[in-house]
Structures are given as structure tokens and as C-alpha cells.
Amino acid sequence: xxxxxxxxxxxxxxxxxxxxxxxxxxxxxxxxxxxxxxxxxxxxxxxxxxxxxxxxxxxxxxxxxxxxxxxxxxxxxxxxxxxxxxxxxxxxxxxxxxxxxxxxxxxxxxxxxxxxxxxxxxxxxxxxxxxxxxxxxxxxxxxxxxxxxxxxxxxxxxxxxxxxxxxxxxxxxxxxxxxxxxxxxx
Numbered sequence: 341x342x343x344x345x346x347x348x349x350x351x352x353x354x355x356x357x358x359x360x361x362x363x364x365x366x367x368x369x370x371x372x373x374x375x376x377x378x379x380x381x382x383x384x385x386x387x388x389x390x391x392x393x394x395x396x397x398x399x400x401x402x403x404x405x406x407x408x409x410x411x412x413x414x415x416x417x418x419x420x421x422x423x424x425x426x427x428x429x430x431x432x433x434x435x436x437x438x439x440x441x442x443x444x445x446x447x448x449x450x451x452x453x454x455x456x457x458x459x460x461x462x463x464x465x466x467x468x469x470x471x472x473x474x475x476x477x478x479x480x481x482x483x484x485x486x487x488x489x490x491x492x493x494x495x496x497x498x499x500x501x502x503x504x505x506x507x508x509x510x511x512x513x514x515x516x517x518x519x520x521x522x523x524x525x526x
Contacts, residue, residue, distance in 0.1 A: 345400040347463075349408065349455045356408035356452055359396045359421065363409045366418035366440075367393060376441050379477040381501060396421075405464055407436070410452050412443065419443040423456045424464065429498030431508050432470035435460060437483065444479070450486045457487065458520075461513045470510035472497065484509040488519040 346358040359367070364386070370376055371384040371392075384392070399406035403426070410420040422437035435456045437449040460466045471489055473480045484490075489509040497504045511519075 345397055346405070346408075347459075349459060350413075351451045351455050353413050353446075354419075354448060354452050354455075355411040355413055356423065356455060357411065358400050359393050359407065359409045361390075361393065363418050364390060364393060367409075367421065370420065370438070370440050373441060376438070379474045379480065380438055381504070399425075405460070408452070408456070410439065410448060412448075419448060420452075422449060422452045424460050424466075427498065431472060431495040431497070431506070432468060432510065433460070433464075433466045434472055435469050436471060437480070449480075449483045453483065453487055457516060461516055467513050468510055469516070470508050472506040472508055474504065475507055481507075481509070487511075488515065 349356040368386040368389045371389045372386075374383055377383050396406040405424040405426075407421045407425055408423040409418055410422055411417070412419045418440075420437065420439035420443065422439075423435060425434045425436050426432070435453050437453055439449050457469055460469055469489070470492070471480065471484045471487075472495070473484065489511045492508045492510050495506055495508045496502055497506060
């Protein structure tokens with residue numbers, strides 16, 4: 341049995357927990373789907389996904405945060421990965437997302453990212469959150485807008501992904517807190 345390496349966050353419909361090797365089959369299927377990975381760097385073989393999961397687990401141990409596995413409460417199935425991410429050389433402290441095609445359009449990315457942004461600002465003490473989005477990825481821009489984030493600039497990801505020029509969307513801690521207060525009164 342795996343030892344928990346980070347917190348579990350819950351939303352109305354989702355459980356967000358650090359990834360474990362029990363996610364390997366579902367995560368591998370996600371990363372083998374050309375449509376799902378079109379904006380995430382492309383498909384990956386199972387061996388690369390294993391390395392990705394263990395990389396996330398290592399980031400939890402070394403930095404105290406990384407992407408969460410997204411578990412659908414109603415079914416218990418793995419439906420994606422999302423959360424805080426800041427590899428060396430990254431354009432900032434990111435909350436990113438990737439949801440399996442069968443679960444797209446249900447608002448899971450927005451719901452999970454909101455919980456992660458609350459956690460990153462309150463627990464990790466982040467002052468800004470960004471989202472790196474390929475210019476043609478309209479769905480992720482929609483999620484970013486729903487989170488209250490705005491386009492900030494163009495940037496480039498670090499090697500080995502340095503061939504990607506990305507739009508950087510984001511907001512400050514103060515902007516997030518202000519939008520959460522005003523949304524409670526609507």
C-alpha cells in the first residue's frame with residue numbers, strides 16, 4: 341500500500357489526491373489518446389507515463405506540491421490530472437489541467453482548478469497563479485476565463501518542451517481573493 345504523500349482535496353463532484361501507481365492504467369490510456377494529448381505535448385507510451393507519475397510523486401516529496409489525480413466521486417474512476425506545477429525554468433507557478441475525453445464538458449477542469457487555486461494561495465502561499473496554454477487551445481482558454489484569469493503574455497517552455505510557444509494566462513492572489521468575495525454575493 342502506498343504512503344500518502346500529500347493532501348486530498350474534495351469538491352462537490354471530485355476527489356483530488358496525489359497520484360499513485362494505481363493510476364497507471366487510466367493515466368496511460370489518457371496519454372495514448374491523440375485527441376486528449378493534442379495540447380499536452382502529444383501521446384506518450386506507458387513507460388513515459390510511469391516516469392511522469394513518479395516525477396509527480398517526487399515533486400510532492402521534494403516541493404510539497406504537484407498535480408493531483410482527479411477521481412470522479414460518483415464512479416471512483418480516474419478522470420484526469422490537474423493542479424500545481426512548477427518545474428525548473430517554467431514561466432511561473434502553474435495550475436494546469438488535463439481531463440479524459442469522456443469527461444470533458446462537465447466542468448471538472450474548472451471545479452478542480454478552483455480548489456487547487458484556493459489551496460495554492462492559502463496553503464502554499466503563492467502570490468500568482470498562471471496557466472500555460474497553446475494558442476489554439478480554445479477549451480483551456482475558456483477554463484482560464486471561468487477561473488477569472490486573463491491573458492498576460494507569450495512565453496516559451498523550458499527544454500525539452502522549448503519548441504512550444506505558449507500563452508500565459510493568470511492572476512494574482514489579490515485578484516483571486518477579490519473575485520471569490522464578489523462571487524459569494526452574486
